[in-house]
Amino acid sequence: MSSGVPQGFRLAGVYCGVKRNTSKLDLSLVISDRPAVAAGVYTQNRVFAAPVALDRARTPAANIRAVVINSGNANACTGDRGMRDTEKMAAAAAKTCGAKESEALVLSTGIIGAFLPMEKILAGIDQAAAELGASEDHLVSAARGMLTTDTTHKLAGRELKLSGRTIRIAGMAKGAAMIGPNMATMLGLVLTDAPLEVETAQQLLSEIVDATFNCISVDGHMSTNDTVLLLANGAAGGEPLKGEDLAKFRVALLATCSELARSIPADGEGATHLIMLDVEGCATDDAARTIARTVANSALVKTAIAGADPNWGRVVSAAGYAGIEFDPAGVNLSINGYSLYERGAPVEFDAEAVSKAIRDNRDTLIVLTFSEGSQGVRFWTTDLTAEYVRLNADYHT
Amino acid sequence: MSSGVPQGFRLAGVYCGVKRNTSKLDLSLVISDRPAVAAGVYTQNRVFAAPVALDRARTPAANIRAVVINSGNANACTGDRGMRDTEKMAAAAAKTCGAKESEALVLSTGIIGAFLPMEKILAGIDQAAAELGASEDHLVSAARGMLTTDTTHKLAGRELKLSGRTIRIAGMAKGAAMIGPNMATMLGLVLTDAPLEVETAQQLLSEIVDATFNCISVDGHMSTNDTVLLLANGAAGGEPLKGEDLAKFRVALLATCSELARSIPADGEGATHLIMLDVEGCATDDAARTIARTVANSALVKTAIAGADPNWGRVVSAAGYAGIEFDPAGVNLSINGYSLYERGAPVEFDAEAVSKAIRDNRDTLIVLTFSEGSQGVRFWTTDLTAEYVRLNADYHT
Numbered sequence: 001m002s003s004g005v006p007q008g009f010r011l012a013g014v015y016c017g018v019k020r021n022t023s024k025l026d027l028s029l030v031i032s033d034r035p036a037v038a039a040g041v042y043t044q045n046r047v048f049a050a051p052v053a054l055d056r057a058r059t060p061a062a063n064i065r066a067v068v069i070n071s072g073n074a075n076a077c078t079g080d081r082g083m084r085d086t087e088k089m090a091a092a093a094a095k096t097c098g099a100k101e102s103e104a105l106v107l108s109t110g111i112i113g114a115f116l117p118m119e120k121i122l123a124g125i126d127q128a129a130a131e132l133g134a135s136e137d138h139l140v141s142a143a144r145g146m147l148t149t150d151t152t153h154k155l156a157g158r159e160l161k162l163s164g165r166t167i168r169i170a171g172m173a174k175g176a177a178m179i180g181p182n183m184a185t186m187l188g189l190v191l192t193d194a195p196l197e198v199e200t201a202q203q204l205l206s207e208i209v210d211a212t213f214n215c216i217s218v219d220g221h222m223s224t225n226d227t228v229l230l231l232a233n234g235a236a237g238g239e240p241l242k243g244e245d246l247a248k249f250r251v252a253l254l255a256t257c258s259e260l261a262r263s264i265p266a267d268g269e270g271a272t273h274l275i276m277l278d279v280e281g282c283a284t285d286d287a288a289r290t291i292a293r294t295v296a297n298s299a300l301v302k303t304a305i306a307g308a309d310p311n312w313g314r315v316v317s318a319a320g321y322a323g324i325e326f327d328p329a330g331v332n333l334s335i336n337g338y339s340l341y342e343r344g345a346p347v348e349f350d351a352e353a354v355s356k357a358i359r360d361n362r363d364t365l366i367v368l369t370f371s372e373g374s375q376g377v378r379f380w381t382t383d384l385t386a387e388y389v390r391l392n393a394d395y396h397t
Numbered sequence: 398m399s400s401g402v403p404q405g406f407r408l409a410g411v412y413c414g415v416k417r418n419t420s421k422l423d424l425s426l427v428i429s430d431r432p433a434v435a436a437g438v439y440t441q442n443r444v445f446a447a448p449v450a451l452d453r454a455r456t457p458a459a460n461i462r463a464v465v466i467n468s469g470n471a472n473a474c475t476g477d478r479g480m481r482d483t484e485k486m487a488a489a490a491a492k493t494c495g496a497k498e499s500e501a502l503v504l505s506t507g508i509i510g511a512f513l514p515m516e517k518i519l520a521g522i523d524q525a526a527a528e529l530g531a532s533e534d535h536l537v538s539a540a541r542g543m544l545t546t547d548t549t550h551k552l553a554g555r556e557l558k559l560s561g562r563t564i565r566i567a568g569m570a571k572g573a574a575m576i577g578p579n580m581a582t583m584l585g586l587v588l589t590d591a592p593l594e595v596e597t598a599q600q601l602l603s604e605i606v607d608a609t610f611n612c613i614s615v616d617g618h619m620s621t622n623d624t625v626l627l628l629a630n631g632a633a634g635g636e637p638l639k640g641e642d643l644a645k646f647r648v649a650l651l652a653t654c655s656e657l658a659r660s661i662p663a664d665g666e667g668a669t670h671l672i673m674l675d676v677e678g679c680a681t682d683d684a685a686r687t688i689a690r691t692v693a694n695s696a697l698v699k700t701a702i703a704g705a706d707p708n709w710g711r712v713v714s715a716a717g718y719a720g721i722e723f724d725p726a727g728v729n730l731s732i733n734g735y736s737l738y739e740r741g742a743p744v745e746f747d748a749e750a751v752s753k754a755i756r757d758n759r760d761t762l763i764v765l766t767f768s769e770g771s772q773g774v775r776f777w778t779t780d781l782t783a784e785y786v787r788l789n790a791d792y793h794t
Binding site for chain 1: 441442443444445473474475476509510618619620621695696697700703709710711713714715716717718721722723725728738741742743781782783784785786787
C-alpha cells in the first residue's frame with residue numbers, strides 16, 4: 001500500500017550503466033527540498049562497505065538533503081579508494097540541490113570487491129537530478145533503481161491525520177537472496193514529511209527495525225551493506241511530534257516497515273512458501289529472537305516446509321540447540337493451525353491433512369510456544385527448495 | 398584403518414525388526430568381559446532422548462559391562478514410558494553377561510516421537526548375545542547395527558605399544574544428515590583395552606570430542622541423541638596410563654576420533670564436496686570455533702562450493718556476522734591453495750583455474766586467517782547441493 005510521496009521530497013531512478021542489463025535501473029536520487037532529520041540502522045557485520053561507514057558517521061543528523069543509491073556494485077571490500085568514491089558520490093548528489101557535501105547519504109548494493117564505475121555513477125546522478133519529480137511513477141522508478149535480484153520493486157506507505165496535519169510515510173526496500181557475488185544486501189529507505197526531533201527519529205527507527213527488518217531471514221547472511229534510513233523533513237508543518245501524535249505516527253511507521261520487511265522473504269528466489277514463525281512464552285525478548293532466528297535459519301526446517309512435511313522434530317530440535325534454556329515439557333507447536341506437539345510430546349494428528357494444508361498454501365504459519373514467560377516475536381522466512389540451491393550454486397557456470 | 402578388537406571385548410550386530418528393511422542391521426551389543434571405565438559426551442540440545450538421560454546419569458563410571466545400541470528408533474520425545482524402555486534395554490543387556498542392571502549403557506538413533514518396539518528389542522538383545530565375538534566381522538556387524546541413513550559403516554582404530562603392552566583402540570560411528578524424522582544423530586563408541594582412571598578417561602574424551610566430533614557440521618542441527626562413549630577395560634594389563642604413555646595414547650585416541658568424525662560429513666547425503674575449513678589467527682579457541690561453525694553452516698558458502706564458485710565474499714561475510722570482533726584489514730582467504738583475499742581486500746586471481754580446482758576435487762580446503770592471535774581450529778563440512786534438498790524435502794511425498 002502506497003500513499004504517494006511525502007511533501008517536500010522529489011525522486012528519480014535511472015539507468016546509468018552499472019548493471020549490464022539495460023532494461024533495468026541502477027541509480028536513484030532522493031532530494032528533500034529542506035534539511036531533513038535522518039536516522040540510520042546498519043549491518044552488524046564486521047566487514048562493512050564504504051557507504052555504511054559514511055552514513056554511520058553522518059547519522060543521526062538534522063540537515064540531510066540528498067540520498068543517492070546505486071545498485072549493481074556494493075562498493076564493499078574496496079579499501080580507501082572505495083571510501084573516496086563514496087564521498088564523491090555524496091558530494092555529487094549534494095551538489096544537485098545546492099547542499100553541502102556532508103549533507104548527503106549513500107546506499108550501494110551489488111557485487112563486492114570491485115571499484116565503482118565512477119564516471120557512469122556521476123553521469124547517472126546528473127541524469128537523475130534532471131528527472132526528479134514527486135509522482136507515483138517517480139516513486140516506483142526510485143524503488144526500482146535500488147533492486148538487484150529482486151523480481152519486483154517493494155513499496156509501502158501510510159497517510160494519517162495528526163492534529164489537523166496530513167502526514168505521509170513512503171518506504172522502499174530491496175532484498176532477495178544472494179545471487180552471484182551480490183551479498184543479499186537488504187536496503188530500506190523511509191521518507192516522511194512528519195516533523196521529528198533527531199533523537200526521536202533515531203530511537204523510533206532503531207526500535208522499529210528491530211521488530212521488522214531484523215525479524216526476517218532468507219539465507220541467514222547479514223551482508224556488508226545492510227542499511228535502513230529514515231528521513232523526516234517536517235514539510236507537513238508544525239512542531240516535532242510528541243505524545244499521542246507520536247504514538248500514532250509510530251504505529252504507521254511500524255506498519256510501513258513491517259510491510260516492507262515481509263515483502264523481502266516473500267520475494268525469495270526459488271522459494272515456494274513464505275513462513276511466518278511466531279515464538280511465544282519466552283523469558284526475554286532476546287530469548288524469543290534467538291530461538292526464532294535459529295529455527296528460521298534451519299535448512300532442515302526450511303526443506304521440510306518445501307516438502308510439505310509436518311516435521312515437528314526438526315522445529316523442536318532446532319529450538320533445542322538455540323542455546324536458550326527452557327523446559328522441554330513446556331513446548332507446544334502448531335503448523336497452519338494443526339497442533340503437532342503439546343507439553344513436550346508429539347500428539348496424534350492427521351499427517352496427510354497437515355501436509356495438504358502446507359502444500360496448498362504459499363503462506364505457512366508456525367507457532368512455537370514455551371512456558372518460560374510472556375515475551376514473543378514474529379519472524380519471517382522462506383522455505384528452501386532445490387531451485388534455490390540451483391540458483392545459488394549454478395549461476396557461475 | 399582398523400586394528401582389530403581390543404582385548405576383553407565381544408560384539409555383535411543383528412536385525413531384530415525395528416527397521417523395515419530386513420537387509421539392514423538395527424541392534425548392536427558390546428560386552429566387556431571385565432568392568433570397564435566409561436566416559437560420555439552428550440548433546441547440548443535442551444530436548445534430549447531417554448538414552449542420553451540414562452547414560453549421562455551413569456557416566457563417568459568404573460564398572461560398565463555392556464552397551465546396547467538400536468537404530469531405527471531414537472526413543473526421543475517419548476516421556477516416562479521412553480525412560481522406562483531405556484532402563485529395560487540396559488537391564489536386558491546387562492543380564493546377558495551377568496552384570497547388574499546399572500552396569501549397562503544405551504544408545505538409540507532413528508525416528509523420534511515413537512515408542513520403541515520393546516518385544517523386538519528384547520528379542521534382538523538375546524539374539525545378539527548369542528552371536529557375540531571378537532573378529533573383524535563382529536566389529537563390522539556392530540558398526541552396521543548403529544547406522545540409519547549412512548551409506549557405509551564407519552570404523553577406525555589404532556594399535557600401539559606402551560611400556561611393553563600392546564594397546565588397541567577401536568571406534569565406530571554413525572552420522573549422515575537428517576532424513577525423515579530421523580534427527581541426524583551422531584553416535585560414536587570407542588573401545589580400548591588400555592587401563593585408564595575414570596577421571597582421566599572423562600577428561601580425555603571431553604577434550605578429544607571437542608577437537609573432532611564437535612568440529613563437524615553437515616546441516617547444523619544438534620540432535621536429541623548425539624552421544625560419544627569411551628569404554629576402557631584395562632585388559633591390556635598394567636597400571637592406569639600416566640605421563641608419556643598417556644600422552645602417546647592421547648594421540649592415538651585423537652587420531653581415531655578424528656578419522657571417525659571426518660567420515661561423517663564425507664558420507665553426507667547428496668554432497669559432492671568434503672570441505673576442510675581451517676580458521677587460524679584468532680584471539681581465542683572459542684572465537685575460532687564460532688567463526689568456523691558460522692562459515693561451515695552457511696548455506697551460501699556451501700552452495701558456492703557445490704557450484705565450484707570461488708566466492709570469497711560469502712566466506713568473508715559469513716565470518717563477519719559470526720559475532721566475533723576482528724580487524725577486517727587482517728583477513729586472508731585461500732581456497733585449494735589459491736589466495737583470493739589478502740589483508741582485507743580481494744586480490745586478482747584466475748577464477749577459471751580456482752573453479753576448476755574446486756570442481757575437479759572432492760576435497761576442498763578453505764583457509765581463513767585473522768590477525769587477532771594464535772588460536773585456530775579445523776572444521777569439516779559438506780557442500781549443499783540441490784540433491785541434498787531434494788532428499789530432505791521430498792522423502793515424504
